[in-house]
Amino acid sequence: MNNNKILYTQDLSIHFGGLVAVDRVNIEVQRNTILGLIGPNGSGKTTIFNMLTGLYIPTGGNFFFEGESLLGKPPYEIARKGIARTFQSSRLCLDLSVLDNVFIGMHPRQKHWLTSAVFRRSALAEEVYQAYEKAMHLLNIFNPELVKRSSEPAGRLPQIDRRRVEICRAMAMSPKLLLLDEPSAGMTPEEITELMNDIRKVQQESEDITIIIVEHVMSVIRTITDHVVVLNFGRKIAEGTFHEISHNPEVREAYLGKRG
Amino acid sequence: MANNQHEKEAFRGTGGLLLTLGIELVLYALIMAIFLDHGGTTLIIDVILAAAAIVYFKRNHALADKISATLAANRKAAWIGVIVLLLAVPFVLQASAYWLFIVITAGLFMMACLGLNIQLGSTGMMNLAGAAFQAFGAYTAGLLALNYGLPTWLTLLAGALVTGLFSILLFIPVLKTKGHYLALVTIAFQFMVVILVENMEWTGGPQGLKNIPLMNFFGYSFNEPLNLGFITLHKYANYYYFTLLLLFALGIAAHRIYHSWVGVTAATIRDDEVAAQTNGVQVNKWKLTLFVLGNCFIGLSGAFYSHMVGFISPPNFAFDKSLVMVSIVILGGMDNVLGIILGAFLLIILPEKLRFIQDYRFMIYGIVLIVMLIFQPRGLLPFVPRSYAELIQRYRHKLLQGKKAQGGQEA
Ligand SMILES: Nc1ncnc2c1ncn2[C@@H]1O[C@H](COP(=O)(O)OP(=O)(O)O)[C@@H](O)[C@H]1O
Ligand SMILES: [Mg+2]
Numbered sequence A: 001m002n003n004n005k006i007l008y009t010q011d012l013s014i015h016f017g018g019l020v021a022v023d024r025v026n027i028e029v030q031r032n033t034i035l036g037l038i039g040p041n042g043s044g045k046t047t048i049f050n051m052l053t054g055l056y057i058p059t060g061g062n063f064f065f066e067g068e069s070l071l072g073k074p075p076y077e078i079a080r081k082g083i084a085r086t087f088q089s090s091r092l093c094l095d096l097s098v099l100d101n102v103f104i105g106m107h108p109r110q111k112h113w114l115t116s117a118v119f120r121r122s123a124l125a126e127e128v129y130q131a132y133e134k135a136m137h138l139l140n141i142f143n144p145e146l147v148k149r150s151s152e153p154a155g156r157l158p159q160i161d162r163r164r165v166e167i168c169r170a171m172a173m174s175p176k177l178l179l180l181d182e183p184s185a186g187m188t189p190e191e192i193t194e195l196m197n198d199i200r201k202v203q204q205e206s207e208d209i210t211i212i213i214v215e216h217v218m219s220v221i222r223t224i225t226d227h228v229v230v231l232n233f234g235r236k237i238a239e240g241t242f243h244e245i246s247h248n249p250e251v252r253e254a255y256l257g258k259r260g
Numbered sequence B: 001m002a003n004n005q006h007e008k009e010a011f012r013g014t015g016g017l018l019l020t021l022g023i024e025l026v027l028y029a030l031i032m033a034i035f036l037d038h039g040g041t042t043l044i045i046d047v048i049l050a051a052a053a054i055v056y057f058k059r060n061h062a063l064a065d066k067i068s069a070t071l072a073a074n075r076k077a078a079w080i081g082v083i084v085l086l087l088a089v090p091f092v093l094q095a096s097a098y099w100l101f102i103v104i105t106a107g108l109f110m111m112a113c114l115g116l117n118i119q120l121g122s123t124g125m126m127n128l129a130g131a132a133f134q135a136f137g138a139y140t141a142g143l144l145a146l147n148y149g150l151p152t153w154l155t156l157l158a159g160a161l162v163t164g165l166f167s168i169l170l171f172i173p174v175l176k177t178k179g180h181y182l183a184l185v186t187i188a189f190q191f192m193v194v195i196l197v198e199n200m201e202w203t204g205g206p207q208g209l210k211n212i213p214l215m216n217f218f219g220y221s222f223n224e225p226l227n228l229g230f231i232t233l234h235k236y237a238n239y240y241y242f243t244l245l246l247l248f249a250l251g252i253a254a255h256r257i258y259h260s261w262v263g264v265t266a267a268t269i270r271d272d273e274v275a276a277q278t279n280g281v282q283v284n285k286w287k288l289t290l291f292v293l294g295n296c297f298i299g300l301s302g303a304f305y306s307h308m309v310g311f312i313s314p315p316n317f318a319f320d321k322s323l324v325m326v327s328i329v330i331l332g333g334m335d336n337v338l339g340i341i342l343g344a345f346l347l348i349i350l351p352e353k354l355r356f357i358q359d360y361r362f363m364i365y366g367i368v369l370i371v372m373l374i375f376q377p378r379g380l381l382p383f384v385p386r387s388y389a390e391l392i393q394r395y396r397h398k399l400l401q402g403k404k405a406q407g408g409q410e411a
Helices: A045-052 A075-081 A098-109 A114-118 A121-142 A144-148 A159-172 A189-205 A218-224 A242-246 A249-259 B002-009 B013-036 B041-059 B061-073 B075-087 B097-122 B130-148 B152-176 B179-199 B236-258 B261-271 B273-278 B283-309 B319-332 B337-353 B355-375 B389-410
Strands: A005-016 A019-025 A028-030 A034-038 A060-065 A083-085 A177-181 A210-214 A227-232 A235-240
Touching (some): A005 A210, A019 A045, A019 A235, A034 A218, A045 A083, A075 A098, A075 B273, A098 A121, A098 B261, A114 A121, A114 B236, A114 B261, A121 A159, A121 A189, A121 B389, A159 A177, A189 A210, A189 A218, A210 A218, A218 A242, A227 A242, A235 A242, A242 A249, B013 B041, B041 B061, B061 B075, B075 B236, B097 B130, B097 B236, B097 B261, B097 B283, B097 B319, B130 B152, B130 B179, B130 B319, B152 B179, B152 B283, B179 B319, B236 B261, B236 B283, B261 B273, B319 B337, B319 B355, B337 B355
Parallel strands (some): A034 A227, A083 A177, A177 A210
Antiparallel strands (some): A005 A019, A005 A028, A227 A235
16 A cells, blocks of 8 residues: 555745745645646645745755655755656757757766767667657647647747647656646647647557646546645635536635635 | 768869868868968958858858768868878968968867866866966976976976965865856956065066976987978977977866766756756766866966067966967857867967057957857857767767677687
């Protein structure tokens, strides 16, 4: 049973000066499921992602990935353990080619560096070839058009394709846990439908992948998540299936209070 | 696929080949004429021609594309042409050793800037202490040769490596600061180094080091005229050919680094450190590696200088030289190896011809930089997308051959 929890947090907390952004949050994520993380703006969702990826150091509590505490580990080490993410406001390198953006996701696995680059080109060639095939395969899953445009700067792509490339970059790491921060931000309803298909493709593509998704669009949460955690003012106020939490009065109040 | 495109759009066959070599020859003649002309008329004519060509090709994209496709299709011939023409420079400048010396100086700037480009252009680390790092290389080589009589190849190597090692000193502040602050830290370092060198006894103080042995490789002295049998070239020809050799080697190394995972990693660090980290990049490790590597190039150019001129003193490594290096990288094109060549040509060789503006030299650099940063922050040359075609082609070729070999065995 325990083995099925890929990630759990223990009273995870962080404050910025006097502001308690995340307050003793306990989350459990079962392996190979999709967890939805929702809550009004400013409720601490992105901050939790930042702690899970090592960008912020929690001021209290702990978190465990595959049974091991990753508290205080630097971001690169956490990434190498198998946690990949996308960002709420896209963090692609817009001047670099689509391909380069995907390649950086394979960084931890690459073996041929300076000496190979200069002196042993044939050793590097094999690695580049394999990386290229993998990148093209990933891009093709999301949108065949991306394969054609793979050597263009990422900045020339429309918004939805940029998100896709960012997800490809994360998938290029072959992560065990994928954190998606509001992937549908700024998309039209049709694009959101496409995006949901994309996320399903991600799941099918990999045998062992767990996803945590932060999302405002409830249709996405309803359709793809197995379990939902609701935050408000940095605290977990409810969790359960989408059906359960959507009938929870406290959740309704949190949302209506904000939106109404 | 890329090749087919060239064939479609390029001038084909012998015509294309002649066009390629013709363009090279005309450009070469126009440039060499600048040196040979005692006045400035040729330079003015060249500038007018260049401006006219730029305006013309901006309007005639089709022709410009066709010509660049032709050059790409005849790449091998183009390179052979370039090499032959470069080898001929000492012959052309036989009568003006002074200009040969200037060309070598520009070559040394290119060498340093190839290194600076790895730091600033590729990784986004501002380094305004280039001249200080050149001083490390120059003094290391000079002192080793003067005090211990070490051979040139060893002092050059030591100059490069010691500079790389010393740059670790500056690295802790480099890690802790970014952007403008980093620029300030490197400026402070630059001044510290010059003041130290000026005030220490074993570096020769303000007088510097004199009588540094000139280059000598296994008994062959660079201080003698270069006798080729049918012609005797000025002794600077030795230095020129050696610079050319080093530049080719370092240029190819830099080019290969750019088109590799190292290039991708550096560019990601430059554009978005957070993205790099969350993709598993050890940002500090790479910054250190590339900072040290870049400074090795810079140190080598300093060591070369001390063995060419035989005399070094603190003013040779003043702040203005660091500024010139940064200007070359910004003008030529950040993260662009060929851009460095162009930048050094424009900022080192041209001003030498424009003696009458000597006093305003730095003012003009300043204006050029400001204009560039506003209108063309990526440099004069267009951005080159990293290409993996060559490597992939190479591997596919190997795969095919492997299959053929297997097929042969089975049959
Ligand atoms: N680096 C920071 N410094 C100060 N306050 C921060 C920082 N990061 C997040 N916060 C604050 O933490 C709270 C939660 O933010 P965030 O996690 O971005 O919310 P959201 O749920 O919309 O993603 C907000 O009040 C935000 O202002
Ligand atoms: Mg957020």
